Amino acid sequence: MKFHRPLVLLAGALAIFAAVSPLDFGIDGLAIGDHLWSRMLFSLLGIATLRDSQDTPQPANAAWNVPFATLLAAVEIVELAHSDGPRGWGFFCAVGAVWLCAWRSVDIIVARTPALGHRARFLRILAPLVFGATLLVLWETLTLSLGVPKVILPAPSAILLRLVTSIPTLAADFVQTVQGIAAGYVIGCGAGVLIAILIDRVPFLQRGLLPLGNLVSALPIVGIAPIMVMWFGFDWQSKAAVVVIMTFFPMLVNTVAGLSAAGHMELDLMKTYGASYRQTLLHLRLPAALPFIFNGLKINSTLALIGAIVAEFFGTPIVGMGFRINTEVGRMNIDMVWATIVVAGVAGSLFYALLAAMEKRATFWHASYRERA
Amino acid sequence: MLTSLWQGKTLPVLVVCAIIAVFWYLGSIWLNADMQRMLFENNGQASYTTAELIEGTLTQEKPKLPTPGQILAELNKTVLETAPTSKRSLVYHGSVTISATLLGFLIGSMLGMGLAILVVHIKSLDRSLMPWVVASQTIPIIALAPMIVVIMNQFDVTGLIPKAVIAAYLSFFPVTVGMVKGLRSPDPLQLDLMQTYSASQWQTFLKLRVPASVPFLFASLKVGVAASLVGTVVAELTKSEDGGFGARLLGGSYYGQTIQIWAALFAAAACAWVLVSLVGVVDRVVTKAMGARP
Incomplete structure (x- = not known):
């Protein structure tokens, strides 16, 4: 609390300043009559913040005054930024105040997060959301009010607008790229697991392949893309080939490590049951390898996206996310580039989240999940 | 002697490499055969x-x-026999x-370590920023x-920058995640001990925290340096006028110079290997200086 106090005071001062200074450029500072609503909100923010900075004990529900006032003020500055004309220095004071108050709000959220329970889970998600929203608000207000050219950094609202208006294009790109990713991911990961199981019986091959596999994981394999494009043509097959090569080795290395994860005790137990190699593999060693296999699947989900997008830089039919990024950069349609990146990012994290959920269900017995329960 | 070779790693790796080489040659024959038949036909050579x-x-x-032989010959020609200042030299492109x-790696890892230190000490940053850094690992930021x-x-910022x-x-992202994990790795008992020492x-x-973080740091530095190289190569695809491995790949793919592509790939792979091993050497030196016993 003490460490933050000067910043909180500064935030309050900025908000009060914003409430009484010119919000539009070139208008007399004392014309307080216009933007009355904005000025009220900024005063509210200032009062809430200054009260928050006092050490006197406050009623429990007063703690949420600052986050709430910040939210209102943030909406207001976005709205102001969207109206025409350059902005006065009062406006930038308000932006600064909102930024500092958002910071303080995260502090308040973190300080009031209990260790366990539904409330804890909600607040733990809320904190990063507030951070992300603050970033978006600052990005939006500053790019609009400072007149940053669209070819350098478009405002989030412009990107969203582009995203919504070009859904057909983006969907076609997405389908094209995902075809290659899906085929390559399934073949590459499947082959990695199968080969790992095959060489499992030949320790000699294992010792030979593992160092190579580890080495290959560090190499810039995406460079193979131009060759695959030559071999398999411009369509999605060449992207699938790149993804196969990129995902194979991480999967192989992880599965081989996973197959040796079963403990001696359990292996001995299987032996006393008179279990065959096949039974031991199916009922003990593969389940024990699952955490490692899921680790490989997770690493590969990002690698597959990277492989397919970079491969499309080398040549595609005129559709696909990598193609879109490359051509729209050339045509200076930066908002379209961002829209494509948003699609790729959301798709990537959703797939990762799906893998994580599957992992949780499949390996609920593993120590990393038991501990948390 | 023989059993130690058999039990060790060198011989298995060599055998696997040999197997790969054999398959490679067979693949070359199989993939190039159609083209060769056409060449013979065009030369009017009916029987061969x-x-x-x-x-x-x-x-x-x-x-x-x-x-592999052709690729090595090309590497020999472009690395050893061409002057390093020439634009045809892979040494020139490699140095770019x-x-x-x-x-980039230096800047990125410094920033990553700095952010990790902040995140470990400021709880609100940990709760609000860290989830985004972790999430960034799941999206293709490249x-x-x-x-x-x-x-x-x-902005007229060109060249290296x-x-x-x-x-x-x-x-930046892998280093931050690894370093935060490392700085958090001391267990509560050790932290309590520090407290009893006041x-x-x-x-x-x-x-306590910095020494404990070293193994994690170097593991993520290895990932980071490999990622840096991939990033540079991809950047060179867009910015090919300055040269570099990416430019060689792009040029080769324009003109169908497959040998040139493969040579650039091999050279890039060798560079990645050298960079990762260098980080490994520093790792060993540092852990040894810190008193780790092998």
């Missing part, structure tokens, strides 16, 4: 023996799959790529590379 066909497939100028990679190059070009920026942000936060940081 299988040996002639095989020999032809292994010595084409623009083969579908060049043999490596300098951007190293500069897709930003062409845009960054073009935008920086508009745009590529280094891309290399930096690619190494150590200050700064002392706890220097004497």
Whole structure:
């Protein structure tokens, strides 16, 4: 609390300043009559913040005054930024105040997060959301009010607008790229697991392949893309080939490590049951390898996206996310580039989240999940 | 002697490499055979023996799959026999790529370590920023590379810097995540011990957290340097006028110079291997200096 106090005071001062200074450029500072609503909100923010900075004990529900006032003020500055004309220095004071108050709000959220329970889970998600929203608000207000050219950094609202208006294009790109990713991911990961199981019986091959596999994981394999494009043509097959090569080795290395994860005790137990190699593999060693296999699947989900997008830089039919990024950069349609990146990012994290959920269900017995329960 | 070779790693690796080489040659023959038949036909050579066909497939100028021998010959020509200042020299292109990679890696890992230190000490940053850093690992941030190059070009920022920026942000995220994990790795017992010594936060940081973080740091530095190189190569696809491995790949794919592509790939792979091993050497030196016993 003490460490933050000067910043909180500064935030309050900025908000009060914003409430009484010119919000539009070139208008007399004392014309307080216009933007009355904005000025009220900024005063509210200032009062809430200054009260928050006092050490006197406050009623429990007063703690949420600052986050709430910040939210209102943030909406207001976005709205102001969207109206025409350059902005006065009062406006930038308000932006600064909102930024500092958002910071303080995260502090308040973190300080009031209990260790366990539904409330804890909600607040733990809320904190990063507030951070992300603050970033978006600052990005939006500053790019609009400072007149940053669209070819350098478009405002989030412009990107969203582009995203919504070009859904057909983006969907076609997405389908094209995902075809290659899906085929390559399934073949590459499947082959990695199968080969790992095959060489499992030949320790000699294992010792030979593992160092190579580890080495290959560090190499810039995406460079193979131009060759695959030559071999398999411009369509999605060449992207699938790149993804196969990129995902194979991480999967192989992880599965081989996973197959040796079963403990001696359990292996001995299987032996006393008179279990065959096949039974031991199916009922003990593969389940024990699952955490490692899921680790490989997770690493590969990002690698597959990277492989397919970079491969499309080398040549595609005129559709696909990598193609879109490359051509729209050339045509200076930066908002379209961002829209494509948003699609790729959301798709990537959703797939990762799906893998994580599957992992949780499949390996609920593993120590990393038991501990948390 | 023989059993130690059999039990060790060198012999198995060599055997696997040999197997790969054999399959590679077979693949070259198989993939290039159609082309060779066409070449013979165009030359009016109606009859040819299988040996002639095989020999032809292994010595084409623009083969579908060049043999390892052809690639090594090209590497020999472009690395050793061409002057390093020439634009045809892979040493020249390699130095372009490596300098951007190293500069970016240095900036990215420094920033990553700095952010990790902040995150460990400021709880609100940990709760609000860290989830985004972790989430960034699941999205293809490399897709930003062409845009960054073009935008920086508009500000007349050219040369090394745009590529280094891309290399930096690619190494930044893994280093941050690894370093935070490392700084958090001391268990509560050790932290309690520091408290009973009445150590200050700064002392706890220097004497407990930093040493504990070293293994994690180097593991993520290895990932980071490899990611930096990939980032630089991808940046060079957009910014190919400066040269570099990416430019060699792009040029080769325009003109169908497969041998050139493979040579650039091999050279890039060798550079990645050297960079990762260098980090490994520093790792060993540092852990040894800190008193670790092998």
